[in-house]
Amino acid sequence: MQINEERDWEALYQANDTFWDHGEASPGLADYLADRPEAPLGQALVPGCGLGHDARALAQAGWAVTGLDIAPSSVPLAKRLAEEEALEINYRIGDFLSDKPHQVFDLVFEHTLFCAIPPARRGDYAEALRGWLKPGGLYLAVNYMITDDNGEPPFSTTTTELDRRFGGSFELLRRWTPRSYERRTGKELMNEWKMRN
């Protein structure tokens, strides 16, 4: 795979090869939500939601959640898991980078989408993000801070790159090392940004 080729996510779901999936929400997101029981709620978008573990955690916390994924076969799987918990989540098939937003959101939560897209599309990602958010909206990201690339996702990033790509349109509210899945311990960084009006 060339570094800027798109990965065939649909083929991976069809082959039941969701090797990135940990069967539970990002521990960093779970802690973030548990630490803010009184925080204001609203409409949240989870782009690249996969099987929807993070979408369900946000819905459990009271957010009205839309999960968006480019791979059609992920959606029935995510819907079934939400139904098992009696959660109402709006799952949609779509491309976060190029779809015209059907609505705007108070929060976009990111977890292993930025590192999964070809690095050449990261400018498109930042531009699309601005389109999906309300002015003053929050962008909460669990970034995978690996430094080595082997030509396929996950691709590396640095805080310098994150600041360059998002720092112009967003104010960084907080940056911290979260609790992680065991295999990702020390490799994740959470970034909470607020879109400037």
Ligand SMILES: C[S@@+](CC[C@H](N)C(=O)[O-])C[C@H]1O[C@@H](n2cnc3c(N)ncnc32)[C@H](O)[C@@H]1O
């Ligand atoms: C590495 S997986 C992460 C899934 C989930 N966020 C998680 O952490 O378990 C990346 C997900 O992003 C989806 N995806 C990739 N490109 C996308 C795009 N442009 N728009 C929406 N979803 C996309 C893939 O289908 C896949 O479900």
